[in-house]
């Protein structure tokens with residue numbers, strides 16, 4: 001029997017590429033998006049390639065839409081094998097500049113949406129005694145970066161959340177947890193990050209952060225020029241890494257998706273690159 005997978009945020013980028021790649025590799029794919037009107041390209045590609053992809057509405061900030069999507073999958077297939085929490089949005093404003101609504105939004109989309117989706121699938125996976133949840137974070141989930149604290153904070157939260165879940169639901173219930181940590185990806189994501197950064201720049205013009213911000217912006221290109229490894233990946237390249245994680249019997253807790261991402265996180269990850277030692281240590285400290 002084909003494994004099924006629910007993927008969030010498949011209207012573009014990594015989610016779109018993952019939907020196609022997983023279907024090509026034998027998964028029954030439930031490609032979710034908040035606005036189904038954005039699903040035409042995926043629908044056409046799936047039809048052209050003869051792929052088993054069903055589009056489904058799911059907004060990660062709307063509990064009802066999450067519950068309805070998960071229940072419809074379980075009603076159709078009797079189970080849910082895999083969840084890929086991919087939906088996310090870039091954000092670049094300082095803590096002082098962002099409105100409270102923006103702070104809540106960036107946290108909702110990048111962190112709470114992951115919690116809500118996990119909360120919806122875990123009861124089914126626990127009953128099945130099988131399942132795999134893959135959360136897409138970022139190098140920003142391991143390394144805090146300038147003018148990016150609200151996004152990085154939300155991604156750090158997903159890292160801690162996933163690590164905690166892995167410590168006690170993997171062994172007894174056979175629910176695997178993995179975190180995929182990309183560096184830069186050339187996708188729509190950049191547009192939302194750039195839009196918020198650009199509006200931040202306007203507001204910074206008279207403020208005390210301006211000279212630091214200018215250094216950051218001019219340094220970004222200089223740093224990119226100096227790199228010996230490629231910073232940006234395509235959505236398809238990142239999807240390939242997610243597929244490799246999904247296909248493993250014993251998947252890693254953590255994986256970076258490129259040499260550049262690995263190098264940036266090295267000080268944090270060198271002692272335990274895939275997170276296995278840490279999970280084992282937590283289990284023996286708290287649960288033995």
Ligand SMILES: NC(=O)c1ccc[n+]([C@@H]2O[C@H](COP(=O)([O-])OP(=O)(O)OC[C@H]3O[C@@H](n4cnc5c(N)ncnc54)[C@H](OP(=O)(O)O)[C@@H]3O)[C@@H](O)[C@H]2O)c1
Pocket residue numbers: 008009010011012013014015033034035038058059060061085086087088089090109136137138139181182183184185186187188189190235
């Ligand atoms: N691009 C990068 O440089 C980069 C780097 C590291 C990690 N990441 C992570 O990689 C993941 C995929 O991003 P991407 O680069 O593929 O960006 P993307 O092309 O912008 O895709 C993001 C997806 O999330 C969806 N989304 C946003 N808000 C949503 C909501 N409330 N409910 C459901 N879906 C929602 C978007 O849908 P709409 O079309 O409706 O907005 C879109 O389908 C994200 O978790 C991101 O944080 C990206």
